[in-house]
Amino acid sequence: MSLQAKLDAFKADFEAGKPPYSVPRSVIDVMHRATSELIASGLAERALKAGDAAPAFTLADANGRKVSSADLLATGPLIVSFYRGVWCPYCNMDLQALQAALPMFRDRGASLVAISPQNAANSRKSIRNNNLDFPILSDPGNETAAAFGLRFKLPDYLIELYQSLRNDLPAFNGDASWTLPMPARFVIGQDSVIRYAEVNPDYTRRPEPEDMLPALGRSPAHAA
DSSP states (O other), X not given: OOHHHHHHHHHHHHHHTOTTOOOOHHHHHHHHHHHHHHXXXXXXXXXXXXXXXXXXXXXXETTSOEEEHHHHHTTSOEEEEEOOOTTOHHHHHHHHXXXXXXXXXXXXXXXXXXXXXXXXXXXXHHHHHHTOOSOEEEOGGGHHHHHXXXXXXXXXXXXXXXXXXXXXXHHHHSSSOOEEEOOEEEEEOTTSBEEEEEEOSSTTOOOOGGGGHHHHOSOTTTOO
16 A cells, blocks of 8 residues: 555544544644645745755754764765654654665665654654654754745644644644644755655645655666
């Protein structure tokens, strides 16, 4: 089953209130409103695209070690996946799909990192819960996400909803900004030029990991 098919199945069950989910229709309506407004804002169209220069970044991994995009690019192309946090079930399914595709990325000489605004403890939880074998980096205040054009502030009505659901982003992230990144994936070449970009303001929609393979080229072992 494709990643998007899994996401669609989860969304259908969630919105139908099937066990273990029991969410009032009013909550679903608020989430739909927020997504529609983010789409209408045009923010995704202003994010970085293929052909743009990728911003350099140095962020801490789940164990506090600094990870530099420059160091990773010195060894090959770099895949960067931005996600909302460990609390987002769509993001967790996305991370699992990236983990399943990791051998194909490594076969092409590429590194993979995922970036979220959450603190290190929640990054460790992401790794543990999803059995990940690639780094999760913490982006305080979504500053790196902003450099890629992905950061947005939640509207007040959505903040109120999150608070009512005890989805406390300041506690997850360690900052009170109530900002998130739009989910996005980038393939960055060793020249720091973006080769592939996929940004979606609808967090329930994610591209297939295999979509990035053409931008990574052939396996070095088979490139003649």
